[in-house]
Amino acid sequence: MFLQQNYLSHTYLYEKRLHDARKTCMHSLHALYANRHTTKTKYAEIFTKYESLYALFLNIAEVRDRITDYTIFSLCEAELAEIKREIHHVLSVMITHASMQPIQYSALASSIERFDEMNQNILQVTASDPNVFSIMVNSLYRLKDELTC
């Protein structure tokens, strides 16, 4: 969301898309919740993992409201784009291959580490509220852990 150049001028458009995505996720979660006691499949495990990922994505998305000066994102645009690409890649592999082959998380871990370095060296000095980015980094590490386990 914060990588979109025209987010501020097209807030309602992006928020509507976000709303649609959130609604789809919530209905899927609800379906998993309803089947969590089914013994044949690992619904309970999948539910917990999916719920955690959803909550973490929402937590990361909160940055868009906590940051008032969007020019700060231009400093870390490449790092954020890389993280986005890697998350997309990991999720795509998870969906398409569904445990048939091991998923490589190293690229995602490296991209988060690069963003962490950027945060320590630049964002903590330049951002009006550096804690926002510390929280974001923490959530990204947690996201990686949730994806890995």
Place this chain on the structure above:
Amino acid sequence: MNRYFINEIGRTVIAVLIALTINKYYSLSGEYWMILAAFLTTLVTVGTPVKQVLIIILVMMAAVIFGSFLLYFNYYATFIIFIAGTLLLLTQYLFFSHRFMTHVYLFLLGIFTFTLGSLLILYNSQTMLGLKLFDIAIGGVIGVLCNLFVFSVSFAARFKHSIVPFIGALVECSHRLSKKCTHDIQNDLYVEKIFVSAFHAYPEWVYEVGFNPGLRSGVRFFMIKLERLMEAYFSMNYFISRIDIASYQYFFDAYASILNNNARLLIELKNFFQHEQGHYREDRDDTIHDDDISRRDDMTSPDTNELTNDIDNIEKILQSIVPAQMASLSSEYATLMSLVYDVRDVRKVLLQLLAALPDQ
């Protein structure tokens, strides 16, 4: 089926019946374009009676003109129907799903339809194309009039009615999280279960193309802020579930108190909408307007300051647990900080929303 849905079905049926009657006696082309146009134009979303109808009519006209253009070259009729239908569906998808934000695309579609129509009427007048277009326009007028006057429900009243379950879900979340912080409940809290039922009545139509421009920014602002609260509750639930509450019991006691205060503010918000239902007057004093929204950052009244004391208190508790410069080094401390930011954001948004409400 709620009463709004029944109203919509009734409106569509009446529009089609009116169109059928008029089409039988006064149709210029002798075909059924009027009925189709009346049917499609009653399917617009709430609060968008004119602009969406205009788009539907223009798209229908473009499809008819394109079909006539192909007929001119003697293509097969089924092929023409297929092409015109595809054009109709594709253009509708582009306009309604992709939601172009400017009027430029609508004007372009209008100019395209007008130019194509003029050319074909000039060169191919024997095909009754102009009469078909006239029938479509009459069908559109029937649709607009039915949208405005048949079983019409004030969209502001409907918005207020639809928003109450969502605010109720937020209140429930706040109470349950508070209990979780004080160990009153041990098991997991399924936040999505609380919100899924509230989403059934959720007024998504305020985001649609052509929604009443007078109320658009105010109502959409409200929706975005409410969803922002939902995000914060999901986040809080996740982090509270993954931290050892007993190790920071003093922190979580204060946190529970803030959650309860937030629940009180949410109940105040919910009460406003519940009391407003059925008493809506469509005038300037009774709705959420841009002017009210522009005052949302003005939070300097004494009452507002009192409502931020508990937030200041928990920030002090957090600072006593961890110095600010250490926060980025420890995952647990960053988690606590995230919880404080979430609850602070919730309070900020609630105060903004309460400040934006008109005086009762």
